Amino acid sequence: MSHYKIIFAGPVGAGKSTAVSAASDIPPIRTEAVASDEVRELKPNTTVALDYGAMKLADGSTIHLYGTPGQPRFDFMWEILTEGGIALILLIDNSRGDPLKELRFYLGAFSGFIRKTAVAIGVTHTDLRATPRLADFQAELDRAGFGCVPVFEVDARARRDVCLLIEAVLSTIDPLAKA
Amino acid sequence: MTAQTTLRLCHSGMDSRSLYAFEIFLSRVGPRACEITGEEAADVAFIDIDNDLGTYLLEGHRLLYPSRPLIVSAQSPGHGDDPLTIEVTKPVGLAAFSAALEQVRRLLPPTTGDRPRSLDAAALESADDIPDEMPIEALLGHVAPRPASADPVALLRQLEERMSTFYVGSMPDVNLDDPAARAAIFYAPELFLQGEIARALAHAREIQRPVRLEDRSGTALFLDPRHGLAYQARSTNALRALSQLPTRGTVNMARVEARDAPQVAGLDSRPLEALEWDVALWASRGRLPRGTDLDHPVRLHCWPNLTRLAVPPEAMRIAGLWSRGSFSLRDTVRTLEVPQRYVFAFYSACHALGLVEQIATPAALAAARLDATGSTPAAAPPMRGLFKRILGKLLGARLGEAAPG
Ligand SMILES: Nc1nc2c(ncn2[C@@H]2O[C@H](COP(=O)(O)OP(=O)(O)O)[C@@H](O)[C@H]2O)c(=O)[nH]1
Ligand SMILES: [Mg+2]
Numbered sequence: 002m003s004h005y006k007i008i009f010a011g012p013v014g015a016g017k018s019t020a021v022s023a024a025s026d027i028p029p030i031r032t033e034a035v036a037s038d039e040v041r042e043l044k045p046n047t048t049v050a051l052d053y054g055a056m057k058l059a060d061g062s063t064i065h066l067y068g069t070p071g072q073p074r075f076d077f078m079w080e081i082l083t084e085g086g087i088a089l090i091l092l093i094d095n096s097r098g099d100p101l102k103e104l105r106f107y108l109g110a111f112s113g114f115i116r117k118t119a120v121a122i123g124v125t126h127t128d129l130r131a132t133p134r135l136a137d138f139q140a141e142l143d144r145a146g147f148g149c150v151p152v153f154e155v156d157a158r159a160r161r162d163v164c165l166l167i168e169a170v171l172s173t174i175d176p177l178a179k180a
Numbered sequence: 181m182t183a184q185t186t187l188r189l190c191h192s193g194m195d196s197r198s199l200y201a202f203e204i205f206l207s208r209v210g211p212r213a214c215e216i217t218g219e220e221a222a223d224v225a226f227i228d229i230d231n232d233l234g235t236y237l238l239e240g241h242r243l244l245y246p247s248r249p250l251i252v253s254a255q256s257p258g259h260g261d262d263p264l265t266i267e268v269t270k271p272v273g274l275a276a277f278s279a280a281l282e283q284v285r286r287l288l289p290p291t292t293g294d295r296p297r298s299l300d301a302a303a304l305e306s307a308d309d310i311p312d313e314m315p316i317e318a319l320l321g322h323v324a325p326r327p328a329s330a331d332p333v334a335l336l337r338q339l340e341e342r343m344s345t346f347y348v349g350s351m352p353d354v355n356l357d358d359p360a361a362r363a364a365i366f367y368a369p370e371l372f373l374q375g376e377i378a379r380a381l382a383h384a385r386e387i388q389r390p391v392r393l394e395d396r397s398g399t400a401l402f403l404d405p406r407h408g409l410a411y412q413a414r415s416t417n418a419l420r421a422l423s424q425l426p427t428r429g430t431v432n433m434a435r436v437e438a439r440d441a442p443q444v445a446g447l448d449s450r451p452l453e454a455l456e457w458d459v460a461l462w463a464s465r466g467r468l469p470r471g472t473d474l475d476h477p478v479r480l481h482c483w484p485n486l487t488r489l490a491v492p493p494e495a496m497r498i499a500g501l502w503s504r505g506s507f508s509l510r511d512t513v514r515t516l517e518v519p520q521r522y523v524f525a526f527y528s529a530c531h532a533l534g535l536v537e538q539i540a541t542p543a544a545l546a547a548a549r550l551d552a553t554g555s556t557p558a559a560a561p562p563m564r565g566l567f568k569r570i571l572g573k574l575l576g577a578r579l580g581e582a583a584p585g
Contacts, residue, residue: 005566024577058569059333087563139482149480149503153487162487164577165496169486171567172500176516178567179497180333180575 004085006065007167009052010111011092012103013071016125016157018052020092021068023160024167025054029066051082076110083114088170091122092157093138096129101141108145115147121170123155123162187214187281189251190222192237209278219244224284228253230270238265240339246417249287251280263287333572340493340575346420347492348525349465356474356510356520365524366470371426372463373419374532377456380433381405390436390444395422402436402444403452410455411447423462453533457489460532466521468509469531476538477506477548478527484535491578492529494522506539506548 009017022029030053052068069075069082083089091107093100104122108115122138138152151169155162171178194202199216206214219225225245227238229252238252242262250265257267264287266280354361369375376393380403384391390404400422402411412419422431436444480502486495497516501507507515512523530536539545 056570056573058573060569062566062569064570087566135485136482149483151483151486151499151503153483153485155487159487160577164574165487165491168496168571168574168578169483169500171570172496173503174500175564175567176497176500176504178564178571180337180568180571 004065005063006067006083006086007088007090008083008086008114009066009068009090009092010079010107011071012094012098012107014097015071015092015094016123016155017068017071017092019157020090020123020155020163021052021054021066023158024056024163025066026057027055029054051078073106073110079110080113083111086114086118088118088167088174089115089120090163090166090170091120092125092155093122094126095124095131095133096126100124101133101137104138104141105145108142108147119150119170119174120147121151121153121166121173123153123157123166125155125157127154128156185285186212187284188217188221188223189214190217190219190225192219192225192227192241194228205274205277209274209281213278213281222248223288224249224251224281226251226253228270230255237339240343244343249284251277251284333575336575344493347461347490348519348521349467351466351521353513353520365467365520366472367464367467367528368426368470369460369463369528369532371428372459373423373427373431374456374459374463376427376431376433377401377403377459378532381452383433384435387435391433392436392440393431393433395427395431399440399443400431401455402440402447404436404449405452408452409449410452411444411449412455413443413447419459420462423459424465451488453485454489456532457484457529460529461490461492461525464525464528466519466525467528468524469528472509472527472531473538473540474510475508475545476540477508477544477551478502478512479506479537479539479544480530480535481537482535484530484533492522492525494518495526498523498526502536505551506544507551508548511548511551 009020011017018029018031031051051070052066054066054068056064056066058064067082067086069079089111091104091111093103093107108120111120122142124135124138135152135154139149142148142150142152151166151173153162153166153169155166157163189206191199191202203216206216214224225241225248227234227241227250229235229238234254238250241248241250248264250262251268252265253268253270253272255270257269266283268276268280351364354364356362356365369378373393380391380393384403384405388406390402390406392399393401393403399413400419401413404411414422480499483499483503484495486499494516497518498512501512501516509523509527513520516523527536
């Protein structure tokens with residue numbers, strides 16, 4: 002049985018845990034990451050918290066939802082976590098720091114995965130700060146050479162928002178797939 | 181004269197087994213108190229909202245039939261303040277249901293009484309005396325919590341399709357190579373409210389003040405581009421009606437004066453972009469802005485903010501395709517195998533927000549030919565099945581939860 006995953010990434014506080022929980026059919030689990038032997042050798046005493054949720058599909062299969070640890074110091078985990086991932090949902094908090102700089106950083110960190118799969122951007126906390134605007138995010142994506150990518154305002158607490166974002170990213174991978 | 185008409189009642193979301201039980205229940209309410217009819221002919225609709233789709237069915241019905249009374253059953257009602265919605269608590273007894281029907285009768289316009297089928301009020305009044313021997317919940321028990329149809333995705337798609345006529349009209353596909361038929365697929369945005377709004381916004385930006393748009397019945401909209409907000413002084417239905425036909429000089433703009441402040445303060449605001457999007461869809465009704473080329477590739481600069489805008493049918497797949505490469509409108513229809521009006525409506529709305537453009541350089545035309553003929557975008561076939569199932573799941577989640585605003 003294949004292990005299909007959708008990965009949620011982004012800075013601390015962007016809404017990854019909340020989004021995984023909103024899209025999940027099971028109560029989400031915050032778990033210690035199972036680091037591979039390779040990583041254990043590299044960083045022997047590191048345990049990393051990550052979010053896990055699951056969407057149950059009509060045929061009984063499961064899509065696994067993973068929220069990656071936000072701190073860049075855990076970036077060694079990202080590559081392992083993204084293995085077998087079908088798409089990346091990148092959440093950026095619009096109310097704190099420099100959101101466009103965060104976008105740049107995470108696009109860079111996940112660029113290998115994105116080029117193999119696809120990304121959609123959820124800009125969260127727009128109720129707290131409206132700028133930068135979605136067009137500014139797209140301009141940043143253009144500059145970084147990612148082309149036209151779904152960028153939505155998302156409240157990670159709203160299941161509908163999170164589901165629309167997932168739907169969008171899948172439609173960029175295979176627009177011919179249809180419910 | 182106390183003759184009572186037989187109410188025509190439709191239901192939303194019951195399977196055949198529950199329907200049978202429900203019919204028995206209704207016959208006990210009174211032999212001809214009401215009859216089950218199709219959705220379009222009904223005087224009143226009955227919806228149970230305690231299942232996955234309940235809220236959505238309710239909203240969908242309200243949108244399709246804005247002035248129709250609804251009887252809504254719920255375990256714990258009491259959230260609605262819609263005067264046309266009558267809530268009954270489950271388990272619903274005969275007396276409660278007859279009382280609800282009685283309330284419906286009072287809500288209906290008198291013309292409904294013209295219909296020949298009528299029955300003696302006595303039959304109905306006596307319904308109060310019937311003991312609650314068949315609580316409706318027992319009958320509907322096997323419906324909840326699943327929606328009625330054997331295939332919920334099909335039911336959702338059907339509903340979405342029907343509600344979408346507001347946004348994409350119902351124009352059938354035309355032969356795009358027939359010049360006469362082709363004329364039908366274009367509209368002139370500037371002749372519609374869409375154009376009035378565009379002009380009003382340009383003016384407001386120029387004078388750096390909000391403006392209002394009025395027709396013969398007064399102010400319809402206040403537009404404040406500096407804050408990106410629109411204030412709607414009309415119901416959505418009224419605004420849609422105003423948007424669908426050319427305005428023919430009936431709409432004027434004026435700048436907002438200090439004396440308008442109290443009226444504006446009493447209105448809800450929404451993002452201007454969401455208004456422009458809706459108004460463009462309503463005007464387009466599945467057509468394209470005049471001058472659009474069917475064979476020039478479409479370039480999507482930026483996705484529409486589909487979490488905060490109405491999602492017309494197949495919008496995701498169309499935008500997904502345009503994110504991948506160069507496709508003309510003709511190729512988009514062919515590649516996705518969707519009705520022309522879906523693609524045209526979505527293009528028109530994106531165009532109104534400045535999100536798309538057509539590229540006619542020789543290089544772009546060549547690239548489009550390549551995209552359309554050569555590589556039909558395809559994930560590995562095993563993924564398509566998986567995607568199909570995920571999308572089915574997401575559609576339920578999307579439609580089951582009401583959109584904001
Ligand atoms: N106001 C507001 N709060 C949000 C939004 N999205 C998420 N949150 C909240 O932001 C907080 C941080 O979210 P969390 O999921 O813990 O972020 P994580 O660090 O990325 O896992 C939580 O309290 C969420 O409820 C949003 O769009 N607006
Ligand atoms: Mg978290």
